[in-house]
Amino acid sequence: MQHTMRCRSDDPTSSQIAAINLSEKEVSRQGSLCLAAVTLAPGLSAREMANRFSLDYHMIARRLSEVEKMGLIKRGEMRRCKISNRTVQVWFPVVSDINKKTLKEVISHEQQKKKTLVG
Secondary structure, three states: OOOOOOOOOOOOHHHHHHHHHOOHHHHHHHHHHHHHHHHHOOOEOHHHHHHHHOOOHHHHHHHHHHHHHOOOEEEOOOEEOOOOOOEEOOEEEOOOOOOHHHHHHHHHHHHHHHHHHHO
């Protein structure tokens, strides 16, 4: 019961079901957030991006490889994460002239939405 590219075969059944139910619109939104985070803060790990932009680490970590397969971001040199102190992958945008104002708005909208849910 594995859904292509959205979960691993060794993930728990609940994660595999969630991957199947994840809409294309949601995947697109999450991919856009990943692209925005990588472009606004190149050279960070998934955990560092999640921390910097107050995003969910697991969402970021899962979507980065999908955005990479689209050719929008690329892997950098492995290095030690400033948060976890583990050796991690860092990410860079393939195209750096994307409208950063629009990307900041994407991140800001997600942060506001998160505050509303918590708040």
